[in-house]
Amino acid sequence: MLRGIMMDQQLLVSSLIVHAARAHGDTEIVSRTVEGGMHRYTYADAELRSRRLAQALAKLGVGEGERVGTLAWNGYRHFEIYYAVSGSGAVVHTVNPRLFPEQIAWIINHADDQYVFFDLTFAALVEGLAAHCKGVKGWVAMTDRAHMPSIKVPNLLCYEELIEPHKGDYAWPELDEWSAAGLCYTSGTTGNPKGVLYSHRSTVLHAYNASLPDSLNCSAATTILPVVPMFHVNAWGIPYLAPMNGAKLVFPGAGLDGKSLHELFEGEKVTTTAGVPTVWLGLLNYLRDNKLKLSTLKTAIVGGSACPPSMIADFEKEHGVDCVHAWGMTEMSPLGTLARIKGKHLASTHDERFALRCKTGRIIYGVDMKIVDGEGRELPHDGKAFGDLLVRGYCVTAGYFRGEGGNVLEKDEHGRNWFRTGDVATIDPDGYMQITDRSKDVIKSGGEWISSIDLENIAVSHPAVAEAAVIGIAHPKWDERPLLIVVKKPDATLTREELLKFYEGKIAKWWMPDDVAFVDQLPHTATGKLLKTKLRTDFKGHKLPTA
Numbered sequence: 001m002l003r004g005i006m007m008d009q010q011l012l013v014s015s016l017i018v019h020a021a022r023a024h025g026d027t028e029i030v031s032r033t034v035e036g037g038m039h040r041y042t043y044a045d046a047e048l049r050s051r052r053l054a055q056a057l058a059k060l061g062v063g064e065g066e067r068v069g070t071l072a073w074n075g076y077r078h079f080e081i082y083y084a085v086s087g088s089g090a091v092v093h094t095v096n097p098r099l100f101p102e103q104i105a106w107i108i109n110h111a112d113d114q115y116v117f118f119d120l121t122f123a124a125l126v127e128g129l130a131a132h133c134k135g136v137k138g139w140v141a142m143t144d145r146a147h148m149p150s151i152k153v154p155n156l157l158c159y160e161e162l163i164e165p166h167k168g169d170y171a172w173p174e175l176d177e178w179s180a181a182g183l184c185y186t187s188g189t190t191g192n193p194k195g196v197l198y199s200h201r202s203t204v205l206h207a208y209n210a211s212l213p214d215s216l217n218c219s220a221a222t223t224i225l226p227v228v229p230m231f232h233v234n235a236w237g238i239p240y241l242a243p244m245n246g247a248k249l250v251f252p253g254a255g256l257d258g259k260s261l262h263e264l265f266e267g268e269k270v271t272t273t274a275g276v277p278t279v280w281l282g283l284l285n286y287l288r289d290n291k292l293k294l295s296t297l298k299t300a301i302v303g304g305s306a307c308p309p310s311m312i313a314d315f316e317k318e319h320g321v322d323c324v325h326a327w328g329m330t331e332m333s334p335l336g337t338l339a340r341i342k343g344k345h346l347a348s349t350h351d352e353r354f355a356l357r358c359k360t361g362r363i364i365y366g367v368d369m370k371i372v373d374g375e376g377r378e379l380p381h382d383g384k385a386f387g388d389l390l391v392r393g394y395c396v397t398a399g400y401f402r403g404e405g406g407n408v409l410e411k412d413e414h415g416r417n418w419f420r421t422g423d424v425a426t427i428d429p430d431g432y433m434q435i436t437d438r439s440k441d442v443i444k445s446g447g448e449w450i451s452s453i454d455l456e457n458i459a460v461s462h463p464a465v466a467e468a469a470v471i472g473i474a475h476p477k478w479d480e481r482p483l484l485i486v487v488k489k490p491d492a493t494l495t496r497e498e499l500l501k502f503y504e505g506k507i508a509k510w511w512m513p514d515d516v517a518f519v520d521q522l523p524h525t526a527t528g529k530l531l532k533t534k535l536r537t538d539f540k541g542h543k544l545p546t547a
């Protein structure tokens with residue numbers, strides 16, 4: 001081999017904040033705080049405080065590779081923890097506080113978190129957890145002395161007091177880029193949660209990928225507000241890609257309702273945001289009800305579950321916002337695809353472009369994908385064949401923390417590894433992928449598959465429907481048939497017959513739901529996805545009129 005003669009420099013998480021402090025030192029980070037009010041400072045301030053926290057962690061004895069947990073909203077202290085922990089060689093483990101306390105305790109113990117940092121919102125939760133997490137050496141309240149919660153937990157520490165004695169005369173260590181930087185547990189609905197362990201290398205490379213023009217399109221002129229929580233796959237990489245590009249960062253704290261978000265979007269002149277569909281539903285309804293507009297927002301990235309076409313249309317019609325449909329998973333760091341149009345589509349009609357933007361999107365550089373049939377044979381990219389979706393790439397996991405779940409990789413005929421996503425999809429000749437279902441949610445009717453997501457999207461485009469879920473119900477002749485479960489908008493009237501009529505002409509006849517059930521609300525997971533396992537249990541005995 002003729003080796004290249006370039007400098008040997010490892011790809012490290014600390015390099016992102018160091019770059020931001022040097023090249024964008026006066027660019028702002030604005031946070032809505034849990035204590036009340038707004039906090040403002042700059043990348044230079046954040047980098048210095050991260051170094052001070054790194055010194056505090058060393059004093060506490062947190063060693064390389066050890067895990068430090070967080071139970072926190074999107075805010076500046078959480079951001080400092082990201083850099084202080086990973087930058088010093090330890091592993092930041094973001095825990096989803098919306099999980100059940102038993103699951104949280106299980107995850108903290110499985111990760112063997114040495115310390116857990118928490119926002120005041122979660123003080124009572126922490127008080128309950130402490131007795132079940134004996135391995136945790138201390139619980140750090142992310143606040144100052146004046147706001148310390150009065151809870152009984154062993155070794156309760158105060159964030160500001162912890163960093164107070166340290167000056168920041170600390171040099172970020174030159175780590176191996178393959179060393180672990182972050183840990184996230186998947187929000188699986190069955191079995192124990194599984195940990196995905198990101199490396200410095202994968203985190204930095206993902207920040208590049210996710211910044212690209214056809215990804216989040218982030219620059220030093222961007223003001224970006226991650227609505228997606230920092231405990232959900234690292235807010236899709238935004239805390240890493242914003243400093244990489246010198247974008248102004250706006251953290252919403254606990255205020256994820258329409259009113260709080262609108263205030264922040266307008267007040268801070270936010271240009272780019274990202275989050276799951278349920279949050280946007282809340283925001284769009286709030287804006288409509290109060291006759292308000294988004295005047296600076298240009299792009300809303302929507303993923304985590306399928307983005308209904310009606311949401312893409314509403315963002316565009318009502319606010320002139322480009323709503324970009326994206327897909328990924330914890331196991332992929334998370335970004336996989338985004339539905340941005342290609343140059344050749346500029347000549348297409350608005351409706352043709354709209355149809356493409358409603359798909360789940362094209363792969364970004366660094367990710368490859370394919371669909372396969374039950375025997376593992378690759379299926380054509382014709383936009384029609386459904387298959388199990390497999391991915392590979394340098395930001396895709398090769399296994400789970402502590403070997404949980406066993407070997408998750410499959411080899412192809414060239415000996416290359418692929419990861420089975422558990423999603424079912426089509427891919428069209430232009431490379432646009434469309435998720436039709438989780439493999440366990442797909443409805444198998446008479447040997448053919450019906451996409452529950454397609455049926456849900458049609459239902460939510462009806463003006464009287466707030467939310468919809470479709471599940472398969474056992475059928476004596478067809479194996480399974482679709483049941484449509486619907487939450488009506490407040491004060492809306494809608495009958496089963498009216499809703500089924502709405503499907504006519506929009507789908508093949510045999511996809512027509514066999515029945516409709518109206519409910520007050522639908523169950524969701526801790527990351528805002530429809531909890532179909534619960535719906536399947538709830539409707540287990542449902543008698544279809546066609547059975």
Ligand code: AMP
Nearest residue numbers: 187303304305306326327328329330435
């Ligand atoms: P998580 O690891 O919590 O991010 O969940 C990943 C899973 O969420 C994926 O495997 C999909 O099943 C689902 N998901 C994410 N984005 C989308 C999307 N745009 N459309 C449909 N499903 C999605």
